[in-house]
Amino acid sequence: MDELTLLRTVHDDIADPTPEVLDQGRRALVEHIGSQRSRARSHRGLKRTGLIGGGTIAAAAIVAALVVTNVVGLAGWRGGAEPAAAEALGDAAAAAIKTSDPAVGAGQYLKVSTQAVYSVEGDDGTGHGAAYLATQNGQMYVPADHNDEWVWVRDPSAVVQTFGAASERAAATAEQGASNAPEIVRAAKGAWYNGKPTEWDFASLPRDPQQLLNYIYRVTAGSGVSVDGEALVFIADTLRTGVVPADLRAALYRAAAGIPGVTITDRTATLDGHTGIAFGRDEGNGVRQEIIIDPSTGLLIGERQILLRNGVLPGVDAGESMGWTAVTTTVVNSAPTGGSLCGTGSRPVGGAGSGQCQG
Amino acid sequence: MRRRPGYRELNVPNRAIPSVSSDSEIVRRSWDQPAIFAEVYDRHASTVYRYAARRVGSEAANDVLGETFLVAFERRTRYDQIHESALPWLLGIATILIRKHRGAEARFLRATAAAGPAETVVDDRDERLDAHRAVGELAATIRRMPARDRDALLLYAWADLDYEGVAHALGVPVGTIRSRLNRARRVLRQSAGDKPAEEVDRGRADVAPHGA
Numbered sequence: 214m215d216e217l218t219l220l221r222t223v224h225d226d227i228a229d230p231t232p233e234v235l236d237q238g239r240r241a242l243v244e245h246i247g248s249q250r251s252r253a254r255s256h257r258g259l260k261r262t263g264l265i266g267g268g269t270i271a272a273a274a275i276v277a278a279l280v281v282t283n284v285v286g287l288a289g290w291r292g293g294a295e296p297a298a299a300e301a302l303g304d305a306a307a308a309a310i311k312t313s314d315p316a317v318g319a320g321q322y323l324k325v326s327t328q329a330v331y332s333v334e335g336d337d338g339t340g341h342g343a344a345y346l347a348t349q350n351g352q353m354y355v356p357a358d359h360n361d362e363w364v365w366v367r368d369p370s371a372v373v374q375t376f377g378a379a380s381e382r383a384a385a386t387a388e389q390g391a392s393n394a395p396e397i398v399r400a401a402k403g404a405w406y407n408g409k410p411t412e413w414d415f416a417s418l419p420r421d422p423q424q425l426l427n428y429i430y431r432v433t434a435g436s437g438v439s440v441d442g443e444a445l446v447f448i449a450d451t452l453r454t455g456v457v458p459a460d461l462r463a464a465l466y467r468a469a470a471g472i473p474g475v476t477i478t479d480r481t482a483t484l485d486g487h488t489g490i491a492f493g494r495d496e497g498n499g500v501r502q503e504i505i506i507d508p509s510t511g512l513l514i515g516e517r518q519i520l521l522r523n524g525v526l527p528g529v530d531a532g533e534s535m536g537w538t539a540v541t542t543t544v545v546n547s548a549p550t551g552g553s554l555c556g557t558g559s560r561p562v563g564g565a566g567s568g569q570c571q572g
Numbered sequence: 573m574r575r576r577p578g579y580r581e582l583n584v585p586n587r588a589i590p591s592v593s594s595d596s597e598i599v600r601r602s603w604d605q606p607a608i609f610a611e612v613y614d615r616h617a618s619t620v621y622r623y624a625a626r627r628v629g630s631e632a633a634n635d636v637l638g639e640t641f642l643v644a645f646e647r648r649t650r651y652d653q654i655h656e657s658a659l660p661w662l663l664g665i666a667t668i669l670i671r672k673h674r675g676a677e678a679r680f681l682r683a684t685a686a687a688g689p690a691e692t693v694v695d696d697r698d699e700r701l702d703a704h705r706a707v708g709e710l711a712a713t714i715r716r717m718p719a720r721d722r723d724a725l726l727l728y729a730w731a732d733l734d735y736e737g738v739a740h741a742l743g744v745p746v747g748t749i750r751s752r753l754n755r756a757r758r759v760l761r762q763s764a765g766d767k768p769a770e771e772v773d774r775g776r777a778d779v780a781p782h783g784a
Contacts, residue, residue: 216760219706220714220729223684224626230618230637238621238638239613245642246606409614433607568615 294475298492301477301508302470305490306463309511314459315544322354322364324545325455328485328515330373331536332526333384343383344526346374346536354548355403355456363403363411364548367396367556376528397552407554407561408568413454415461422467429468441472442496449504449516455540462511469504478503484515485539491517499525500535515539595658599651609648613641616659620666623731632676640666655740663731664741667723678715685711706764713763717756724749725756 293299317323329349347370354364369392372384403411419425426444433443448465451457457465469475474494482491482505493503499522505514517537523530554561555570563569593601595612602609620640625633643665644658651661670677685708714722720742727738735753739746 216710216757216764217729219703220710220725220760223707223710224680224730227622227625228630230621230625230633234621234634234637235617237634238617238641239610241638242613242641242645243607243610246609246645 292473293471294469294473294492295477298475298477299470301490302466302475302492302506305506305508305511306466306470307511308509309459309463309466312459312510312512315542317355317357317544319357320546321357322545322548323357323456324543324548325353325355326541326543327351327353327453327455327538328540329536329538330534332529334526343379344376344529344535345372345380345384347372347384353455354545356548359410360402362399362401363405364552365398365400365405366549366552367398369393369395376526376530376533380528392557394557396556397549398554398556399552400554404554404566406556406559406568406570407563407566409566413456415456415458418461418464420460420464422464422471425464426468426471439496441474442494442502444472445469445475445494445502445504449502452504452513453516453538453540455513455542457513459511462513466506466511478519479505482514482517484517484537487514487539489514493519495521513540594656596651596653596656599648599658600653602645602648606645609645612644612658612662616662617641619659619731620662623663623727624666624670626730627670627680627726628673628676629680632673636666636669636673639669643669660733660737660740663727663733663737664743667727667741671719681711681715685709709763710760713760717759721752721756721759724752728753 294302315323327350329351330346331349332344333347334344348368349370350368352366354366356363375381375384398405400406401410405411419428429444429447430440433440433447448469452462452465469492472494475492476494477490478493478501479491481488482503484505487507489505489507491503491505493501495501499520501519501521502516503519504516506512507514515538518535520526520529520531520533520535526533526535529535553559559570561567561569562571595615598608598611602612617637621633621637624636624640627633628636640662644662647665651658655661714725717725723742724738727733727741728735731741733741735746735749738753739749742749
């Protein structure tokens with residue numbers, strides 16, 4: 214046995230960290246991140262707006278400073294959405310409860326089709342910034358038994374909108390050499406790309422709107438532009454998975470009705486051919502996050518981000534959408550074949566669940 | 573090309589679910605969206621902990637683990653985007669923090685020397701005695717080594733980094749690492765009573781300057 218081989222046996226029996234140790238370290242990190250954020254934001258905010266009680270600045274500090282519970286938190290006492298928006302969200306929630314979720318039988322799949330568009334910023338080749346919009350569409354096949362194999366077909370990205378000549382050049386450069394074949398990823402438990410299983414822990418989320426909103430404020434503390442804006446983003450992110458059960462969907466709409474600053478931004482918003490009511494919140498950073506709901510069924514049509522100022526994206530004017538997602542779900546009897554855990558041309562490395570693929 | 577800071581991965585409702593991005597991309601995105609940095613933790617906390625626990629024992633490793641990620645978060649804007657994996661960088665930070673626990677490290681190595689190898693290594697009784705002695709000498713030698721040689725050696729042997737990874741972790745050229753590792757291994761062999769003449773990395777010139 215040479216010295217290195219022997220050395221490698223020393224302390225090789227050291228135990229993995231316990232979940233408590235890992236949680237403790239993670240909590241410390243998240244709290245640290247949260248405190249940094251709220252401090253930075255408070256300083257900026259105070260300079261600009263002076264000391265305002267009850268605003269989002271104070272709220273951010275409160276979220277970061279207090280360990281809030283679902284029962285005692287930010288929701289409820291700072292007002293809520295604009296009355297018309299709150300009423301429409303309440304109606305949508307009532308409709309959502311009446312709409313039954315598709316039943317996925319044994320051996321069947323819930324097929325979640327996502328039409329998504331996002332903005333890409335690049336350079337037009339002459340050193341000028343330019344932006345364009347590209348798709349990120351996909352279909353996820355979620356098996357009835359979540360322990361079974363999931364399949365995710367990811368379509369190649371395609372340019373859908375450009376904004377002038379510079380934008381066209383940037384898009385053309387970026388699309389050179391881009392793949393034109395869909396990628397198929399298949400993973401037991403939805404552990405895509407050798408990562409962790411996809412777990413939608415919807416059962417544990419509170420159905421009481423106020424408790425749910427407090428929960429959302431708590432888990433999103435420290436992210437985004439404002440606590441209220443990030444809460445709406447969380448709701449949009451959760452809804453756009455397409456797999457939220459009806460009772461939680463209703464609770465999320467009612468939670469959105471409790472977020473100060475949420476208004477109806479468009480009564481006839483059309484996304485992917487479906488028209489519904491858009492609810493949004495002006496974040497003061499030139500971008501408005503919206504969720505679009507079909508008022509008759511309470512189904513989510515999608516979510517989008519609207520630009521409120523010129524030049525937030527280089528060369529793009531106010532009023533344009535900088536990204537959107539439309540989601541539809543259906544029940545199907547089979548999923549596509551082919552593909553692998555790491556998609557096209559990669560293989561897992563670093564052991565199962567390491568989150569790493571190479572190739 | 574880069575995505576807007578506001579861009580969010582699809583199908584990631586639970587923020588603990590890892591996206592498909594490389595570490596360097598996540599670190600870059602965490603400039604604007606600090607909360608994303610928690611994903612670096614989810615990916616590498618166990619490895620950082622195991623490395624620290626092997627060096628200073630589980631109790632001190634808890635501290636090293638927590639501090640490593642706080643320091644990494646504070647330094648995230650200085651992360652060199654060339655490196656796709658953040659692991660060597662994190663292990664480098666952990667290595668610096670471990671120096672604050674030199675007492676714990678020395679105690680742990682002394683205890684190792686006394687306890688000998690883990691049961692599973694050898695079953696034959698004579699071999700076991702030999703191995704016991706060898707591990708004892710090894711632990712004592714590591715304890716007496718200069719810190720820079722020990723750091724390089726243990727990042728290589730216990731954290732499974734390659735030469736480039738160790739160089740990245742410690743922020744020195746690869747040639748320097750090669751030199752430190754050669755020296756450390758020579759010292760280990762000498763302490764085990766082997767002939768010192770035979771270098772294991774045959775044919776590789778030691779290009780690092782003296783004292784590296």
